[in-house]
Amino acid sequence: MLKETLAEAAKAGAAEILRFFNNDFKVSNKEGVNNLVTEADHASEKAILDVIKKQFPDHQVLAEETGEIIQDSTYKWIIDPIDGTVNFAHGIPLNCVSIGIEKDNEIIMAAVYNPHLNEFYFAEKGKGATLNDKAIHVSQQTETLKACLVTGFPYTYINMPNGPLEIFDRFIRKGVPVRRLGSAAIDLCWVAAGRFDGFYEHKLEPWDSAAGFLIVEEAGGKVTDFDGNKFSVYQHRLLATNGKIHEEMLRVINGGALE
Numbered sequence: 300m301l302k303e304t305l306a307e308a309a310k311a312g313a314a315e316i317l318r319f320f321n322n323d324f325k326v327s328n329k330e331g332v333n334n335l336v337t338e339a340d341h342a343s344e345k346a347i348l349d350v351i352k353k354q355f356p357d358h359q360v361l362a363e364e365t366g367e368i369i370q371d372s373t374y375k376w377i378i379d380p381i382d383g384t385v386n387f388a389h390g391i392p393l394n395c396v397s398i399g400i401e402k403d404n405e406i407i408m409a410a411v412y413n414p415h416l417n418e419f420y421f422a423e424k425g426k427g428a429t430l431n432d433k434a435i436h437v438s439q440q441t442e443t444l445k446a447c448l449v450t451g452f453p454y455t456y457i458n459m460p461n462g463p464l465e466i467f468d469r470f471i472r473k474g475v476p477v478r479r480l481g482s483a484a485i486d487l488c489w490v491a492a493g494r495f496d497g498f499y500e501h502k503l504e505p506w507d508s509a510a511g512f513l514i515v516e517e518a519g520g521k522v523t524d525f526d527g528n529k530f531s532v533y534q535h536r537l538l539a540t541n542g543k544i545h546e547e548m549l550r551v552i553n554g555g556a557l558e
Contacts, residue, residue: 300354302423305398305410308350312343312380312396313414320415321390337388340364343380343396351376363506375401377532379506382411383482392416397484399509399532406532409510411484420488420514428491428517437520437541438493443470443557446496446544449478449486453502463501466552473557487511490539491518497540497548499525505532515539525552 319339344364351358359375360368376398381387383394392415400408411420420435422428428435440446448470452463470477478495480486484507486498491514509532512522521542522530527549530537540548551557 301400301408302421304350304354305400305408306419306421308347308376309396309398309410309412309419311346311350312398313412315339315343315346316381316387316394316396317414318342320387320392337381337384339387340381340384344378347378347380347396347398361505363504373403377401377406377505377509379484379510382484382507383480386481391481393480393482393485395482395484397506397510399505399513401509401532406509406513409513411488411510411514413485418488420491420510422491422510422514422517424513424517426517428514430488430492435492435518437491437515437518438496439543440496440541441543443497443544443547443551444473444475447476447478447494448548449480449489449495449498451479451481451483451486451500451503453500459501461554466499469551469557475557483507484511487515487539490520490541491515493518493541497538497544499538499548499552500536502535503537504535508532508537512537512539521545523549525549 341364344362357370358372359370362378379397381394382397387394395411395413397411399406407424409422420430483503488511489495490498515522522539524530525536
């Protein structure tokens with residue numbers, strides 16, 4: 300029932316994304332420049348929560364717009380109703396619903412759904428990852444110099460020492476293609492699907508990474524913090540790769556030169 304409810308919730312949120320996409324909707328700004336929230340974010344989140352509450356009214360929730368709903372349960376749903384809100388607000392079809400389910404402090408199930416491309420990513424702990432019900436796997440690239448990478452830039456402290464711009468510079472000066480899609484959940488799923496070889500970002504929230512990081516791991520990839528430690532969705536810095544270029548990327552991220 301958990302898997303079915305997860306899929307239903309993701310699709311309910313996605314239906315609201317499509318309903319508002321390229322139509323008129325209200326837009327407001329949260330802390331920081333261009334940190335947007337739209338009427339569609341709230342509508343998507345409500346649709347998702349309605350599905351969850353119907354089937355699992357006692358489960359905890361951590362949602363980007365609603366915040367945390369604490370209850371006496373070992374289950375927590377971690378929800379981003381629209382990951383890639385700036386894209387959404389500008390009519391760019393790279394945005395999605397992202398939902399991870401945590402049990403006893405471990406992400407056990409995840410779904411990311413981009414309805415514009417009709418791409419539904421799913422993973423269950425220990426059972427692999429799928430795109431539209433077909434198994435996906437990370438790439439086999441072994442050299443960072445030949446990799447295709449993706450990153451994101453935070454709304455704050457972008458000029459910090461060894462920050463996003465400095466690391467970006469280290470890669471692109473060596474000719475490595477580094478993309479910036481504007482949706483961390485999609486970035487992670489595209490690593491899982493082998494489209495990108497690696498993804499790094501300095502400042503992610505739990506709802507940005509909870510679903511995508513499990514999907515990467517279940518597709519055979521590796522996800523850590525910037526020190527190479529086991530990743531937790533409750534810390535900000537993330538590196539996700541196919542595993543084969545992970546150590547080299549860690550070295551560059553931490554100030555080393557790409558050779």
